[in-house]
């Protein structure tokens with residue numbers, strides 16, 4: 001089996017205080033040796049500059065850093081400029097996304113879907129960037145149906161994506177069925193599961209509603225039963241997500257991409273439980 005890839009995702013901090021907390025999280029997480037670290041990007045929003053600044057700090061720390069780049073609402077010249085800035089900063093990876101239209105923003109811009117962004121990055125920069133795209137084992141919330149969504153995923157791969165990171169999920173069967181269906185369609189790039197640690201039930205429920213990720217009923221019920229007992233939620237969450245990751249890796253997943261939420265504790269605990277240092 002090819003080497004499995006383990007990566008971490010962060011979001012740009014909004015204040016000097018949260019930037020300092022992120023640096024503290026890095027002090028714990030970066031020595032674990034992830035293959036690369038990605039930083040999210042807010043479509044049309046103020047976090048765009050934050051992504052760049054955060055990426056620059058990671059590069060300075062010697063990390064293979066991957067900015068997320070969403071194209072909705074953007075022009076080609078705007079994306080061209082961003083790509084050049086990243087090239088100048090020594091970046092070789094990009095997570096290419098459509099993004100979601102920010103509320104109040106009307107113009108879709110010059111890109112409609114992520115496959116157009118992937119094609120544009122390839123036409124502008126050749127093979128300079130290793131491109132990751134998003135994939136949805138539980139189907140993108142706006143997709144007409146699962147088959148259409150899968151074909152749209154293939155468009156991104158055909159446009160030149162090297163790999164995919166999935167939306168998070170808690171049902172390993174959703175992932176294996178998605179990988180099987182992708183393989184049948186001729187998709188051969190690695191599809192790396194996105195892993196969301198469970199630390200806070202109300203936040204997780206909110207995110208999951210927004211992005212179409214399902215929290216299985218038995219997990220919801222158990223989490224609800226803990227009420228405000230944060231320690232019990234974290235302990236149960238760690239157990240559930242550890243088992244999920246174990247199943248995924250045993251089933252041949254090409255790696256794991258951890259949504260760290262800028263916190264070191266949960267990802268470090270998962271890393272230790274999975275004995276990833278020994279890999």
Ligand code: FAD
Nearest residue numbers: 040041068097098099113114134140142143149152165167
């Ligand atoms: P697309 O691949 O364009 O798909 C979006 C929808 O359009 C799907 O329903 C698809 O079936 C359909 N579609 C795709 N191509 C076509 C086509 N050619 N013709 C017709 N229909 C099509 N959001 C952010 O704002 N910032 C981030 O940093 C960010 N990071 C993310 C990281 C990961 C790993 C994931 C899984 C999601 C991330 N998102 C981020 C959320 C993402 O932007 C949203 O899920 C968005 O709604 C879709 O982006 P996409 O790149 O998957 O879009």
